[in-house]
Amino acid sequence: MSGGLRALARPIVDENPITLQILGICSALAVTRRLDTALLMGASLIAVVALSNAAIAAIRHQVPRSIRLIVQITIIASLVTVVDQLLRAFAWELSRQLSIFVGLIITNCIVLGRAEGFAMSHGVRASFLDGIGNGLGYALVLACVGAVRELGGSGSLLGVSILPLQEHGGWYVPMGLLLLPPSAFFLLGALVWAVRSWRPEQVEAAEPLPAAAAPASGRG
Amino acid sequence: MAAEADRTNPEAPAAEPGAARTLAIAFAVCAGCAALVSASVVLLRPLQLANQRGAREARVRSLVEGVPGLSEWGTGAGGATFELRAVDLATGGYASDADPEALLRGEGEGPPGEALPPDQDPAGVGRVPRSAPVFELRRAGRLHTVILPVHGRGYVSQIRGYLAVAGDGNTIRGITISEHQETPGLGAEIERPEWQQRWQGKRLRDEEDRVRIRVVRDATSADSAEAAFEVQGISGATRTGDGVSELVRFWVGSKGFGPYLARLREGGDR
C-alpha cells in the first residue's frame, strides 16, 4: 500500500521527470503559452502514461525481448491515437491549439522511459500508479510554466482577465516575451534552479574540465 | 500471475521464446491495438464532425453578428436564410459536383489544386483549389451578404479568416480572423474586433474594376476619394498588415473569388 503511494509521490518533486531526469521537455514548452492548453496536455499525458504502463505491465511476461521496444511503441501510439480522437470529440477548439503536440506524446521520453524502466519489471497496479505519479510531476511543471506565461503575457489565467490590460483601459502592459518561445526555456531554467536550491541533493556534479592540450576523446 | 513484487523491487526477466511465439505475440498486440483504435474512431467520428461544424458555424455566426445590420441572421427572423454553397472559382458559378461541407473541412477535392508559382502568389496561398465554399445570406429571397473563407501568409504564419461582402459584390461588410500565429501584441492584433471593424464599409474595386482595397500605414483623411479603399494598419505590425492586405486582394481577385463577385456585381442573383 505505502509502496504504491510512494511510487506515486516520488516523481512529483524528488524525481520530477523534467528537472531531474531531463525527460519529456519537448512538448512541455510549446503548449505552455496558455494555462488551459498546458493543463489539457498534462491530463493527456497522465492518461497515456498510466494506461500504457498498466497495459505493458499486464503483458510483460509474454513479450519476447527482441520485440519489446516496438511492442511498447505500438501500444503507446495506439493509446495516443485514442486520446487524440477523444480530444477532438470533446474539446475540439483546445485540441486544435494543441496541434501536433498530442501526437508527439508518443515520443515523449517520460512515457517510453517509464514503460521500459518500470512497467516491464513491476506489477500492473504499481505501474499504473507510477504512471500517474510521473504524469502528475510533468503536469505540475507544465501548469507552473503555463500559468506564468499566460498571466505575464496576457494578463489572464484560463481566459479570465486577472491583470487588466492597458489596451482595455487597465494598467498592465503585458510582457510580450513571455508569449514567445525563448521565455519557456528561461522559465524552465529558473524552475530547475529553484528546485535544486530547495533540494541540493539534485545538483549535478561539476564536470571535470577537459585537459588543456589533449585532443578531446571521442566518447559516445 | 506468479509471486509478483507489488513493491518497487524489479523482477528477473523471463526466458526468451521461439520465433513462432514471437510472431504470435506481435500479431496479437497488433490486432488488439487495431481493434482499440478503430473502435474509438468509429464511435467518436459523429461527435467530432458535429464539433467541427459547430465550431465553424460559431465562428461564422460571430462574424455575422459583429457586422451592423446582420445581427438578426442567427435567429432566422424576417425570412433570413443562411446557406453554404460550393463555387467554381474559375467561372464564378456554382460547382454542382463539389460538396461544400467537405471543402470547408479542407477535404473532398482530391489532390490539392494547381500550385501557384511564387511570382504570381504574393499572398503565399500556395495552391488554389478548383472549387471553394461560400456562405450566402439572403433576406426575402434577395442576396444580402456573402461570406468568403480566405487565407494567406502573414508575417510568420498562415492567416485564415472570413471576409463578408455585401450583395453588390463590392462593399465589405466585415472581416474576421480565425487562425494565425502572428506576434502577440503586434501582428496578433488582427484578431481584435477593434481592428476588424476598420474594414466595414470599405470597397474592394473602383469604377474601373481594379482591385483597390489594401491595408496602409497612414490612411488619407476620411473624406478623400482614397479612403474608401484603405484600411489603417497596426503600427509595429506592418508585415502582418501587408499579409492580410495581400490575401484579401488575392481572394477578391481573378484567381480567387473575383469571377464570383463579378457575377454579383452584374446583378446575377440565383
Place this chain on the structure above:
Amino acid sequence: MSDTVQIFVRAAFVENLALSFFLGMCFFLAVSRRVETALGCGAAVLGVQTFTVPLNQLIHARLLRPGALAWAGLPEVDLSYLGLLSYIGVIAASVQILEMVVERFFPALFRRLGIYLPLLTVNCAILGGSLFTVERAYGFGEAAVYGFGSGFGWALAICMLAGVREKLAYADPPEGLRGLGLCFLVAGLLSLGFLGFAGIELR
C-alpha cells in the same frame, strides 16, 4: 527553384525544430556536451529525417488522407487516424535500417553514437517533422526539401549548443544552475537569436 530555397530556409532557420518548437530537446540536452557527439547525432537525424519525411508524406497522400484510396475504388474511406501509428512505424523501421547500415559501414561512428542511435526512434523532432508535413499538406517535393531542411536546422542547433556547453565547463555558475539549468538558459538565448530570422523571405 526559389520556392525550394524558401522552404529550406524556413525549415532550417525560421521554424527551427529545436529552437522554435522545442522538438528533440531530451536528446538535445542529453547529447550536446561534446561537439563531436553532437555532429554525429545531427548527421544521423539529418539522414533519418530526409528519408522518413517524404516517405510519410507519400503514405499520407496515397493511403491515409480522406479520398486518398480513390485509386483502389474506395474514395469514401478516411484512414487519417492511422497516421500516428504509420509514421512511428516507418520511423522505427528506418532507424533500424540506419543502425544496420552504420554498424556495417561506419563502425567507429556506430560505437561513438552508442545508445543514441536506436533512441532516434523516439526523437520528437523526427516524428514532429512528419506531423508538420502532413498538417501543412506539403507535396512530395516540398516534403523532401522540408525533411532535409528541418534535419539540417536541428543538427545546426544541436552543434551550436554543444559548442557553447563545452565552453561553459569553465563557467562558475550557482550550484543550482549547474548543468541542466544553465543549458536551458543558453538554449533560450539561442532561440531568441533565431527569432531574428522570422519574416525572412527570399524572392
